[in-house]
Amino acid sequence: MADLRIRPGVHNMSSAEVSAFRDAYSQMMAITDNRSYGFFAGLHGVPGGFCKHSTQSAPAFLFLPWHRAYLYNFELAARDRVSSVTLPWWDWTLRPPRQDGIPKSFADRVVDGNKPNPLFSYRIDLANPPIHQSTRREPGPVDDLPTQAEVEDVLGNADWTDFTLALEGQLHNRVHGWTGGHMGVVAVAAFDPIFWSHHCMVDRLWWMWQVRNGNGNFPTDLLDTVLAPFNMRVRDVLSVNDLGYDYAAAQTVVPI
């Protein structure tokens, strides 16, 4: 069995890992077909409109599965560019001096002297709707980001519905708004390069909840729901290990 790839925290990445990650994004941003950064970003809001967020009906339960499938497909496209890359998660609970809101690797405008940082911004060029601009952020005060205690409160929800609504509403939505700019509205949020690491943190918290609770009372009638436009059903994304990755802080192989 192939080894699981471990998605790292942004704050724990080595400079070589950050360079490889930037390289993958740069390469995806340099192409325009269905392997490109713009193609994947455009699936979420405009022009694709495939994302699932909370409502009072069933799609509330698809928020986490749909975004897991989304990140999985995006990560594979990034690994097609640079095979060592895995998506890193942005731990919003960290405070200075460990992290000052937006992680430095995403906040720096330029890298390696004067090269534009592909993690800082992406140039959107859409014909319909007509959007031609570079993504930007307007982050709020660092203290308005979720704390570790608030994350633990959300993880403490034993009921699936309570958990997914709290994770989406109290943490996910809040960080989108905190980041501001393009991240601040559904239609264009995925074009901001930090979107993927924000959602990687959300996916990680779901996995941590699953490690504690299993799949809880997840509605079984949704298990065969297709997560369009991906060739995946809900049941296919319930285990991150089945998708080839994990969020464990460390992996130590025991010799046998």
Added chain:
Amino acid sequence: MGKASRPRRGAKRARPAASGRRTIGAPTRPTTPAKTYTSKPVSVEFAGPSHRFQWADLEILGIDHSEASYEGRVFLNNPKADAKTPRTIDHGYAGSFYIFGHGGCFGDVGHCEVNGHRDAYDFRDSHPLVPTRARVPVTDTLRQLAKTSSEVTITVVPVVTGATELCNTTDVFRFERMRFLTYNP
């Protein structure tokens, strides 16, 4: 449901979509305050000293999320609260909810109208703008106020975090109904 609280689906129709539409600008964080909402007084006898409850939530149903993103700050018995009011129990602050808005209608006319006329043979996904809901834990603030008041008002101060030119950034908080829910040990 009062007129002021009625959600307006995809309220602000931008400009006719067609060739020649001008470019839509980047999202911003508006500085002009959005309109606050204050309820009529509601009896909180259910939370009084003679009633035990372990926790209390304020549930808001039918929230429109088609336009701006915002933090909804919930204050009890503080109708003058605004975005600068300290978020402490002393000022009636109970908690916040967070709406991740779609940013207005980027499509053609009718694109953001929620289709409510679907039959048993329509297996398409529900419309993405079906209204959402929020729950705000209000236990501590409600318990404090119920010691001295038999009624409270609920004020929601929307602090807009992201909006495009397609959004109404004044009349931001639109919902269908809200209710207190208390749970016993």
